[in-house]
Amino acid sequence: MEFGFAIAIGGLYAAGFYMMLRRNIVKFILGLSLLGHGANLLIFTAAGLTRANAPLTAGGSGTVMADPVPQALILTAIVIGFGVTAYMLVLGGRVSQLSQADDVDALRESERGAE
């Protein structure tokens, strides 16, 4: 099962970076969220995939449980990623409104020093 996950993670990273290099603000943001999902799946897989019970126990020991920590980490990362993506979309929208372009190559205003 790890093999399939590894392929999926690699695919997400590749797609994410490809999208980010497309020079378009919206595609960049999509690429960034793909990258975030790739990282989340990576945590999930690296911590070990177990087919076992939910990490809740009535006190008895001996049952095999899934590790709850990666789930907590991913949950946190997803929430943070959601907030950040929302901010990014608003900022990107405002920038493309102001500069009349969605091509990141056109965004050179801030790097232009005094000539």
Add this chain to the structure above:
Amino acid sequence: MMHLLPVYPVAGLILWAAVSITLHRYPLAQMAVTALALLSAWAVSLILLYTATFSGPIVLLVGNWPAPFGITFVADRLSGLMTVTALTVSLCVWLYAAFSTAREATGQGFYPAMLAMIGGVCGAFLTGDLFNLYVWFEVLLMGSFVLIALGGGRKQLEGALKYVSVNLVSSALFLAGAGILYGALGTLNMADLAVKMHLQGMPMLSSAVAALFLCAFGIKAALFPFFFWLLAAYHTPPAAVNALFGALMTKVGVVAMIRVFTLIFNHETEVTHTLLLILAGVTIAVGALGAYGQWEIRRIFSFSIIGQIGYIIMGLALNTPLALAGALFFMIHNMIVKTALLLTGGIAGKLMGTEDIRRCGGLYVGRPLLAYAYLLCALSLAGVPPLSGFFGKLALIRAGFDAGAWAVTAVAVAASFLSLGYGMKVWMYAFWGPLPAGIPDTAPGMRSPSVESSARGMIWAVAALIGLMLLLSVGAGPLMRFCLATAEGLLDPREYLQAVLGQGGGALK
């Protein structure tokens, strides 16, 4: 009771940020609340530093879960020192902002965002858990995203977009690194990671994960070759935001790097630390050369932030107590002096109506105090002997010679001359030299009275920073001894490990 204190500079400031949002209709109240929050957090951080120095690290186990399982906050010498410095500089920036941005930016959330960001910065300094460090990075980034985009026009928002996107890529790398580390060692507590790394190691993976962290923190610290976002973003917002970023944002990345590379990834130093040393050398050179080629005051000093980061990383890469102590001293000096310079640049820009030094001149005649303030800071930045910049560089260069790292030491010395060069370039053009022909003279009296009075107020912030800088120069001996003790604690972390893990920490060495 004492062990609860590390929470205050973090959660306290964020709570105060929430309070100050509710006061958005009352700018003065908002300003006062911000001052109150910063002052109280500053007092707490002083207690933290004092206790950490004289009775060992303060450890807070959140929810009372024992160390490797729950989240820990650790106030040791390094985090105490950084928290105190960060809050001191923030107070000075507050003073500047009270006279400048207050009129333009309050009501748009400057103060709440500033408090949230500083809370996140303190969290990143104080946490003892790798994933928690990621969370604090996101918190401080959120605050900084708001600050950098506040009230901005096209130029500023474009810079903000670049800043935001590059930092988010860095966070994704950090997250991946933390995930792999958890998969390999089954823990995220930094002390526990250090022990496990020492006992079982991670053959194959160790250097790869170290490289991931190097990239993630390198982007945040603006290390070569990851520094391009800084040049696009830092000089666009108002000077107060610029100074706050220059003082805090890159330094958080550097401190995270120091923590991770002294505590966790210190086993394959011939790979990781050699790479760091090369990157540090190139960063120093690129920063100094780049700054020399610029013509706008705040662009010059934003570029020079990059070079200074190189010096700090050089100290980390040399990995000796003297080098690390030099790096810490240099970092404190730099946070203070760079803030002063960026604020001076902001005042000069406000007075002249432009920050292009070729269109400025004669500031010395109308503003001798501002001119002397600038001169002191620029000399200190370059490392001219009696001033604070000298001592940090001396320790770093001495450590470079001791380690036989000739190339990087030569670059560090040469770059010092270059930094004197660009410091004097601004002095000659903007302060000392005459106003170029054909530029209308905006002599005192012709400017609007509001600019005059706000400039008079803002200079107090610069004066406070210069006072701190002189204090640093006079007290260089004791502070350097303190930095040496801190560096020894970083290189031999038994005290830290024992404080966090109890007796289990003794397993190391």
